[in-house]
Amino acid sequence: MADLNKGEEPVDRKSDVSATEAAEAAEPAGAVEAAIEAPVERGEPILQVRNLVKHFPLTQGILFKRQIGAVKAVDGISFDLYQGETLGIVGESGCGKSTVAKLLMLLETATSGEVFYKGQDITKLSGRALRAVRRNIQMVFQDPYTSLNPRMTVGDIIGEPFDIHPEGAPKGDRRRKVQELLDVVGLNPEYINRYPHQFSGGQRQRIGIARGLALNPEIIICDEPVSALDVSVQAQVINLMEKLQDEFNLSYLFIAHDLSIVRHISDRVGVMYLGKMAEIGTDAEIYDHPTHPYTQALLSAVPVPDPEAREGRERIILTGDVPSPANPPSGCRFRTRCWKAQDKCATEVPVLAIPERFKDSETLAAHESACHFAEEKDVVHAA
Numbered sequence: 498m499a500d501l502n503k504g505e506e507p508v509d510r511k512s513d514v515s516a517t518e519a520a521e522a523a524e525p526a527g528a529v530e531a532a533i534e535a536p537v538e539r540g541e542p543i544l545q546v547r548n549l550v551k552h553f554p555l556t557q558g559i560l561f562k563r564q565i566g567a568v569k570a571v572d573g574i575s576f577d578l579y580q581g582e583t584l585g586i587v588g589e590s591g592c593g594k595s596t597v598a599k600l601l602m603l604l605e606t607a608t609s610g611e612v613f614y615k616g617q618d619i620t621k622l623s624g625r626a627l628r629a630v631r632r633n634i635q636m637v638f639q640d641p642y643t644s645l646n647p648r649m650t651v652g653d654i655i656g657e658p659f660d661i662h663p664e665g666a667p668k669g670d671r672r673r674k675v676q677e678l679l680d681v682v683g684l685n686p687e688y689i690n691r692y693p694h695q696f697s698g699g700q701r702q703r704i705g706i707a708r709g710l711a712l713n714p715e716i717i718i719c720d721e722p723v724s725a726l727d728v729s730v731q732a733q734v735i736n737l738m739e740k741l742q743d744e745f746n747l748s749y750l751f752i753a754h755d756l757s758i759v760r761h762i763s764d765r766v767g768v769m770y771l772g773k774m775a776e777i778g779t780d781a782e783i784y785d786h787p788t789h790p791y792t793q794a795l796l797s798a799v800p801v802p803d804p805e806a807r808e809g810r811e812r813i814i815l816t817g818d819v820p821s822p823a824n825p826p827s828g829c830r831f832r833t834r835c836w837k838a839q840d841k842c843a844t845e846v847p848v849l850a851i852p853e854r855f856k857d858s859e860t861l862a863a864h865e866s867a868c869h870f871a872e873e874k875d876v877v878h879a880a
Contacts, residue, residue, distance in 0.1 A: 529617050529629065529630070530625070530626065532615055533614065533615050533617060533629055537580045537615060537715075539579075539581045539746075540580065542577040542578065542579055542580075543578060543579065543580045543615060543715060543716065543748055544578040544601070544612070544613070544614055544634075544716060544748070544750075545577050545578075545611075546574065546575055546576050546578075546597075546601070546610070547575050547610060547612075548574075548610045548611070549573070549574050549575070549597070549607055549609075549610035549611070550569075550571060550572055550573055550607060550608045551570050551593075551596055551605060552567035552568065552570070552572075553568040553570055554566075555567060555823060567823065568823045569772050569825055570593045570596040570772055570822055571593040571596050571600065572593075572771075572772035572773055573610070573772075574597065574769070574772070574773060574774045575774070575849070576767055576774065576777060578716065578748055578750055579748070579764075580715075580748055581742075581746055582748060582749075583742065583748070583749040583751050583762050583763045583764050583765075584748075584749070584763065584765050584767060585753065585759035585760075585765070585766040585767070585780075586750065586751070586753075586766075586767050586769060587752075587753060587754065587756060587759050587766065587768055587769070587795070588769035588770055588775075589770070589819060590754075591819065591822065592769045592770055592772065593769055593771075593822075594720075594721075594752045594769055595720050595721075598718045598720045598750070598752055601634065601718055602631075602636050603620070606620075614630055614633070614634065614716075617630070628661070628662070632662050632665070632712045632714065633714045633716065634714060634715070634716045634717075634718065635709040635711075635714040635717050636709060636717070636718045636719075636720065637702070637705050637709050637718070637719045637720070637722045638722075639721040639722065640725055641698050641699075641702040641704075641705055641725060642698070642725070645701055645704060645705065647692065647693050647694060649693075650690050650692055651675075651688055651690070651692070651693070651704055652672065652675050652689040652690060654693070654704060654708055655675045655704065655708050656671050656672075656675045657708070658712050659671050659674070659711065662712055665711065665712045665713070672689070675707075678710055679704075679707060682703040682704070682706050682707045682710075682737060682741075683733075683737060684700060684703055684707070697730075698727070699726055699727075699730035699733060702722060702726060702734055706737065706741070710741065713745065715748060716747070716748045717747055717749055718749075718750045719749055719750065719751045719752060720752050721752055721753055721754065722751075722753075723735060723755075723758065724753065731755075731758065735761065738762065739762060751763060756784075756795065756799050757799065764779065764780065766779075766780055766783040766784075768783065768789065768791065768792045770791050770830055770831055771819065771820060771822060771825055771830040772822055772825070772830070775789045775792060775867050775868075776789040776792045776864070776866045776867065776868075777849070777865050778861075779861075779864070782861045782864040783864075785861060786860065786861040786862040786864075787873070787874065788852060788862050788864070788866040788868065788871040788873055788874075789867065789868045790813075790835050790837055790868065791831050792866075797810065797811065798812070798813075811875075813836075816834060817833055820833055828843045828844050828845055828846055829842040829845075839869075841869055842869055845869065847867040847868050847869050848867065849865050850865055850866075850867075851863050851864060851865055851866075852866055852871040854871075854872070
């Protein structure tokens with residue numbers, strides 16, 4: 498062991514390394530926080546999803562488990578969410594809509610792919626940087642009955658985000674802040690000490706929305722927020738969400754089954770089928786000029802209140818069942834139920850892009866569609 502020079506203090510190398518590592522770890526976290534605090538102009542992408550994949554492993558055995566396959570819940574989807582817009586996601590049950598929502602909230606870990614929020618890939622973040630991102634991306638859950646803790650008062654439920662992010666409201670000011678949020682979503686601020694079982698379904702969903710608004714986020718992911726509610730209550734909640742979007746400059750990712758509700762609230766619409774994005778475009782492009790056979794089949798199933806229009810409509814009946822996501826068809830996922838399917842559909846995966854026949858045209862059919870034989874088809878639908 499080398500002798501220390503006289504008068505020199507021993508140097509703790511370990512503490513120096515630890516301090517350096519801590520500084521290096523803090524630097525990217527600080528850079529991410531600075532990036533996500535930067536404002537985004539309206540109409541610019543605030544969330545960008547690229548080739549997002551989530552496969553749930555299928556295992557066999559008890560003591561010695563081995564993977565024998567995977568459920569391909571989400572299999573390579575890409576889309577952008579723009580500042581101040583509402584992007585609706587529709588599709589059959591089991592197509593992967595809710596899994597996408599959980600992946601964007603990082604409640605599930607993606608198998609592969611990237612999710613960029615203001616240019617930062619949030620799938621690679623952790624610690625302080627991830628907490629800063631989660632403050633700006635909140636979620637309203639599907640079931641207003643199970644998404645609220647029955648043992649907590651409304652004040653505790655709405656105020657809980659402030660426990661995780663204390664910078665959102667000073668401790669002595671939280672009660673007033675919670676009462677303001679109750680007032681914003683149309684509930685009496687005096688209900689702050691009540692429990693969830695004392696509210697109706699629509700009121701509970703308003704509480705869920707208030708909880709999502711607590712930290713003043715920029716994006717709210719709505720996972721079928723009105724599917725469990727009566728039609729009249731659905732309208733109230735949808736109108737409330739539109740009002741809040743204008744008031745707080747929010748961007749929504751709105752997941753739902755009801756095509757009419759999605760058209761009412763959405764600026765753009767994406768149609769999912771078996772873990773893939775089948776078609777995406779503005780509401781007018783998707784509803785008035787659908788080019789993917791699956792979208793056309795969905796729209797033909799929407800009830801039409803006009804008897805005369807109902808008589809002249811063509812109802813597209815799909816044959817067969819939805820394939821298992823554990824063993825999806827080769828090529829195009831929809832080919833086993835599609836009336837246009839040809840040999841090419843079994844061997845080549847269609848790319849989500851503007852169809853060649855519409856690329857140089859001014860028609861609204863010139864939007865992204867994942868079909869080898871995309872073409873317009875007149876479909877009578879609900880307005």
